[in-house]
Amino acid sequence: MALESAHSSQQSPPAAEFSASSIYDLGSSHHSLAVNHIANRNSTDSSPFNLPVESRPLVTIVIPAYNEALILEQNLQLLCDYLRHLETDYRWELVLVNDGSRDDTAALAEAFASGYANVQVIHHFTNMGLGQALRTGFDHAQGDYVITLDLDLSYAPEHIEQLLLKIRQTRAKVVVTSPYMQGGKVSNVPELRRLLSLWANRFLSLAARRNVATLTGMVRVYDARFLDSLNLRSTGMEVNPEVIHKAMLMEERIEEIPAHLSWRSQQANIQADRQAEALPRRKAPRRKSSMKILRHSWAIFYYGFVFRPVMFFIIPSLLFFLSALYCIFWMLVRSWEAYQEISQIAPPHDLSEVVALAFQQAPHTFIIGGMLLMLAIQLFSLGILAVQNKRYFEEIYYLGSSIYRSTKPPRPSASEQANVHSRRSGH
Secondary structure: OOOOOOOOOOOOOOOOEEEEEOOOOOOOOOOHHHHHHHHHHHOOOOOOOOOOHHHOOEEEEEEEEOOOOOOHHHHHHHHHHHHHOOOOOOEEEEEEEEEOOOOOHHHHHHHHHOOOOOEEEEEEOOOOOHHHHHHHHHHHOOOOEEEEOOOOOOEOOHHHHHHHHHHHHHOOOEEEEEOOOOOOEEEOOOHHHHHHHHHHHHHHHHHHOOOOOOOOOOOEEEEHHHHHOOOOOOOOOOHHHHHHHHHHHOOOOEEEEEOEEEOOOOHHHHHHHHHHHOOOOOOOOOOOOOOOHHHHHHHHHHHHHHHOHHHHOHHHHHHHHHHHHHHHHHHHHHHHHHHHHHHOOOOOOOHHHHHHHHHHHOHHHHHHHHHHHHHHHHHHHHHHHHHHHHHHHHHHHHHHHHHHHHHOOOOOOHHHHHHHHHHHHHO
């Protein structure tokens, strides 16, 4: 139910991809949000991270897009205007992954990228899902930090600087935006969707036993070297909890910042389209989330099990055991009544006569009590095995990750990338 990741999670067979980039245009107009942001930055002291251009860390913004023609140009322009005002501290690039869109997303994205040397568009020929789109973006990312962002800007661009400050100050490997932690906020989201997302994240937080309020959100910043060490498998929205799970297995630091999640109205975009194309006036379409609730609910349940399998066995076993004790209590009551009944005629020869009479009088109590007790014992045993298997899996994953990291070439630092770029420019 993670409303933050409102990207299509339909899966298709693997498809080819290609990239395109173009020349950077310094003459693009600034939006009011970016202008206000730079005014605020100039009114304060210079950033403690202010460095020479060649030493500034490179930040990669990865944005998956599926059928986003209605909002693509305006939101990309807004985002690039904002990013230009971070250039005193960072270099940046933007990687947009068109995940098999069936509208004009591909053409509009290519047209927009033609004005920027640091904007590239990667195309999937078929819709492959959010997870695959992010993995494609990660493969093309060159930055020291990688930020994943929704194209609808349901999290405002200002969160980018907050994420970068947090990851550099704490040296965490993952920093998540959280509308559900103290200081976070949710606006313009349907109540049912908000509740489903809230309780899904509470469930996962409980299962993970981590002080992280949002595990399903997509808007995050990653340390690029950590991201390179991951071998991700998910192709849908479950990629977000998968990253958190693997970070936990590797005992990496995970942080979060309070964030404002707001579903923005697309009425202005629709009116602009009408004016440009002279469309007849009709009811404006509303932005829809392509999230498949049932499939995502299963993914949430599955990763809850992956985070803490013992919770799915030990807790039910205790509930069954308490229910069995209730039945056993009434079995004893029935047996005592049967003993008194037999004693009025003749003393019973053995206890089996008492139990047999009690069973005849209330067979359901004995049957249900016995079944509940067996289930409690079986689930408790499975819980112990689950704990043991989880420990084995964690050890194997840690060893496998160490081998995987050792076989991958190290990512060059920002200064090394700048030196390579300057040598190429010199030629």
